Amino acid sequence: MAKKRTKKGALLVISGFSGVGKGTVIRHLMSTHPDYAFSVSATTRPPRPGEVHGKDYFFVDRDTFEKWVEEDKFLEYARFFEKAYGTLKDHVEDLRNQGKTVILDIEVEGARNVMKACPEAVSVYIIPPSAAELKRRIEGRGTETKEQIRARMEKALSEADIVPEYRHLVVNDEADAAAEEIHGLLNRRKKTRMPREDALELTKQIQADLRNFLQEEENCDKIN
Numbered sequence: 394m395a396k397k398r399t400k401k402g403a404l405l406v407i408s409g410f411s412g413v414g415k416g417t418v419i420r421h422l423m424s425t426h427p428d429y430a431f432s433v434s435a436t437t438r439p440p441r442p443g444e445v446h447g448k449d450y451f452f453v454d455r456d457t458f459e460k461w462v463e464e465d466k467f468l469e470y471a472r473f474f475e476k477a478y479g480t481l482k483d484h485v486e487d488l489r490n491q492g493k494t495v496i497l498d499i500e501v502e503g504a505r506n507v508m509k510a511c512p513e514a515v516s517v518y519i520i521p522p523s524a525a526e527l528k529r530r531i532e533g534r535g536t537e538t539k540e541q542i543r544a545r546m547e548k549a550l551s552e553a554d555i556v557p558e559y560r561h562l563v564v565n566d567e568a569d570a571a572a573e574e575i576h577g578l579l580n581r582r583k584k585t586r587m588p589r590e591d592a593l594e595l596t597k598q599i600q601a602d603l604r605n606f607l608q609e610e611e612n613c614d615k616i617n
Contacts, residue, residue, distance in 0.1 A: 399490070399491065399492040400492055401489050401490060401492070402428070402430075402488065402489040402490075402491070402492050402493040402494045402495060403489075403494045403495070403513075403514075403515060403579060404485065404489065404494075404495055404497065404507070404511055404513065404514040404515065405429075405494055405495065405496050405497065405514070405515050405517065405575075405579060406497045406499065406504050406507050406508065406514050406515065406516040406517065406559075407419060407496060407497065407498050407499075407517050407518075407519065407575075408498075408499060408500065408501055408504050408516075408517075408518050408519070408559070409518060409519030409520065409565070410519070410520065410521060410527055410548075410549040410552060411531070411545040411548055411549060412527055412530045412531035412534070412545055412549075413519050413520065413521050413527060413530070413565055414519070414521075414530060414565050414568055415498065415519050415565070416498070417568040418519060418565055418568045418571045418572050418575070419431070419496060419498060419572075421568050421569050421572040422496070422572040422575060422576060423496070425569075425572065425573075425576075426576055428492065428493060428494055429493065429494045429495075429496055430488045430491075430493035430494070430495050430496065431495075431496050431498070432480055432484065432485055432488070432495050432496060432497050432498075433447065433448065433449070433450060433451060433484060434450055434451070434478050434479060434480055434481075435450065435451040435452075435453055435458060435461070435467075435478070435479045435480075435481055436450045436451070436452060436453070436458075436476065436477065436478045436479075437453060437454065437455045437458050437475075437476055437477045437478075438450075438452075438476040439452070440452050451481065451484075455477070458470075458477050458479065461479070461481075462479070465482075466479075466481055466482055466483065467479040467480060467481060467482065468480040468481070468482050468485060468497075468506070468507050468510055468511070469499060469502075469503035469504075469506040469507050469510075470503070471500065471502060471503055480497060480499065480503070480507070485497075494579065497514075501552055501555045504516060504559075505555075505558065508558075515560060515561070515578070515579055516558075516559040516560045516561065517559060517560070517561045517562075517563055517575055517578070518556050518559035518561070518562050518563070519563050519564075519565050519571065520556065520562055520563070520564055520565070520592065520595065520596055520599065521564070521565060521599065522564055522565075522566045522595075523595075523598075523599065523602070524598070524599040524600075524601075524602030524603045524606065525602065527546075527549065527599065527603075528546065528603075528606060531545050531546065543607065543610065546603055546606060546607055547607065549599075549603055550600060550603045550604060550607065553596050553597070553599065553600035553603075554600075556593070556596045557593060557596075561575075561578050561585060561589075562585065562587070562589060562592035562593070562596070563575055563578075563585060563586075563592075564586065564587050564592065564595070570586070574586055
């Protein structure tokens with residue numbers, strides 16, 4: 394009897410505003426559904442305590458990374474000052490050939506490159522219920538300076554213009570509900586809880602409110 398061929402897994406691109414809780418959504422998705430796999434990125438930065446090569450990242454030196462760029466081994470890559478990160482094509486394809494749905498947790502520029510190279514990819518942008526909630530989540534970490542918080546909000550403000558490029562927009566009001574929504578979308582069993590047009594309007598409102606928050610803080614800084 395011929396061996397049954399494994400169905401190739403899907404490619405799921407997930408992006409979201411900094412502080413939106415994207416990592417929590419992804420963890421819930423993977424813990425609830427074993428057919429998902431997280432794409433491990435290559436990076437030139439050194440391992441942090443407890444990080445494992447091949448599990449957290451593929452740790453390589455800069456020369457190796459640049460050689461892989463020249464050999465077109467990346468689906469997408471980015472350089473940040475002295476560090477570089479990239480998604481390896483072979484790693485993603487190996488997982489997909491095992492029948493796994495591969496999750497790429499990447500920034501918008503990388504997502505654009507993946508969506509261009511892989512039109513079949515399912516792209517999801519995660520948005521918060523409101524700008525006030527996003528601000529609360531960012532500040533609630535308690536690990537960042539005022540300047541770092543402002544930088545995250547400014548980044549969210551600029552990224553809002555790119556949100557319409559994603560196939561699906563998912564509101565992260567509750568992480569488990571958002572994860573199940575994504576799973577349903579991927580399997581074409583459900584629609585988004587919030588219609589696309591409403592989600593786009595919400596994004597515009599978030600953008601406007603973030604702009605107001607930043608302006609208010611700037612005015613306070615001038616007074617002080």
